[in-house]
Amino acid sequence: MISSMPKGMKETEDISTSSSGKWKTVSTPKEARWLFSKCLLHSNRDSNTLFLSIDIRRDREEQDRALVAFYKKENVWWTAPLHCTLRGDVATxxxxxxxxxxxxxxxxxxxFYLNSGxxxxxxxxEGEPDHLIPSVSDELLDNNMFAVAGRMIGHSFLHCGPSFxxxxxxxxxxxxxxxxGTAPLTIQDCPDLDIRxxxxxxxxxxxxxxxxxIHQLFPPLDLPAPNATNRKWLSEKILLHAVIERTRRQINQFRQGLEETGLWPLLIHRKDVIPILFPRDSEAEVTPxxxxxxxLWPSSITVFFESYKDKDEDESEVMDVQRISGYLKTFIENASPAELxxxxxxxxxxxxPATKMKVEIVEATFPTAATCFEKLRLPRHYTAYKAFHLDLCACISTSYSGFGRA
Known part of the structure; x- marks a missing residue:
């Protein structure tokens, strides 16, 4: 189970307390989300484990097909324990x-690279940030891809992972x-530029x-020709059709996928959790x-290779820790949201971000990460920020193509 507890909650909290519906009454939506998910996963801990495997030696299309195939499975208990593996990587x-x-x-x-159509x-x-709507592709609908999307988002949310x-x-x-009648429609919600x-x-x-x-663009609607009295009504009718009515089946399929992950009671009873599940694009950005x-900054150096250790280096070690920690702070303060x-x-x-992300200054050649322990290991040998910046950028650029370990 991969979840991160919100600040202010005790590690030893008895999980059975949340089964009584405590998630309905806790003060913050983050606590409600954590309690509900923890309870749901705990209650299904004895179910057959779900195994999700990706072969990172394969190309992007094969990896994407593996992910989609996993979430296209029917009659799956998505609250069962999850075990992921990366074939071609030693990480566990x-x-x-x-x-x-x-x-x-x-x-x-x-x-997804699926060579579909x-x-x-x-x-x-599709669409612009903060105005994404389901694609109107009949092929995606026929292939149940909106249910797949619902399962993916719900499954990640259940494990306190990234939201959508x-x-x-x-x-x-x-x-x-x-x-x-009360849908907050705007022109930005329409991804088709001709219709817009x-x-x-x-x-x-x-x-x-x-x-x-213009009315000829929408033959299924059988719209009248525009005139001085109906043009505003026509614009509203066309927008409603383009955003909602054309995507109604997609939305229903998407809802079905979300419901299958077991999250629906939380989302219905705690409407304040919905913005966590579907945050605004700007709110999802990570700031420095x-x-x-x-x-958690280091107070001393960690030496993995004792042959490098010199008994008289205590003072230089402190300087190394301060210098490398300063380089990391400078990198974070000047990084773009994508780099962060x-x-x-x-x-x-x-x-x-986890609540306790650890930093170690070590004897090594390049930056590495122990993700299971939420620990970043930075070499002590850098004496210039430029070299540190180049190596760190090179290492973190691997995070979407592989496991992210240098």
């Missing part, structure tokens, strides 16, 4: 589980039973004669201060 333990969960969500966001990348959701950011508020509204342009023209001051062909607040996520993924296995 919970760090591998975290890495695989992070990879699942990353692939869902970036698209002769398209290089199959994107389950950027989903349109209008889709979230409908997903959880909101009415069409038509809506903008209808809302503007375009000459009616210029607008006349968030990372710095989670770090890669660093955290390299460090602990996924992009969600």
């Amino acid at each position: 333990g919970s760090g591998v589980d975290r890495h695989v969960m992070s990879t699942v969500i990353f692939r869902l966001m970036s698209g 002769n398209i290089a990348v199959s994107k389950i959701f 950011p950027g989903l349109s508020p209008a889709i979230i509204h409908i997903l959880f039973g909101g009415s069409l 342009d038509a809506i903008i023209k209808l809302k503007g001051d375009e000459d009616l004669e210029e607008l006349d062909p 201060q968030i990372v710095l607040d989670c770090i 996520k890669s660093l955290i993924k390299f460090w602990i296995g996924w992009e969600v």
Whole structure:
């Protein structure tokens, strides 16, 4: 089980207390999420273990097919214990589980290489950040890919892994039973630029004669020709159709996948948890201060190879620890959000910062990570920040192609 306890909760808390519904009454949504997930996983601890294996020696398409095949399985008890393996890598333990969960969500966001319909990348959701909606692809729908997406997101959330950011508020509204009339639709929710342009023209001051062909873009709706009194209604009707009505079956399939992971009672009873499951894209960004607040800095050097150790080096060791720690702090303070996520993924296995991320200064050639122990090991030999920066960037860039160990 791979979960991270929220601050302020005791490690020894009796898991049976959450089975009484404590998650319904705790003060924060993070606590509710953690208690509910912990209880659900604990109650199914004796179920048959789910084994998810990725061969990192294979190309991206084969890896993606393995992930999708795992989540396409029917009648699976998704709350059962999870064991992930990376074939072609010696890494073991919970760090591998975290890495695989992070990879699942990353692939869902970036698209799968499945050669589906002769398209290089199959994107389950389309649109701009914070306005993503389900793809209108009939092929994805027929292949049950929206249920797959629901299972992936729910499974990661259940294990306190990465959430899925950027989903349109209008889709979230409908997903959880909101009415069409109150859906918070905006023009940004429409990913089709031709339709978006038509809506903008209808809302503007375009000459009616210029607008006349617009209704021909939507024959299934059997829309009337635009005029001075109906143009606003037409723009709203077209937007509703483009965002909600055309994706209704996808949304229903997506909901089915989420429900199968066992999270639905939490999401229905604790609406304040929904923004954690589907955060805004900006809220999902990792800031330097968030990372710095989670770090346990070293107080001394750790020497793995005793032959390097000199009894008279105590003072230089302290200087090494201070210098390398300063380099890491400088890197974090100046890193982009994407670089910070890669660093955290390299460090602990996924992009969600842990509450205690440890740093060790060691005798080594390159930075390495022990993800199971949430520990970053940095060589002491760097005397210039430029060299440190280059090596660290090279190492963390491996986090999405492999396990992230240098």
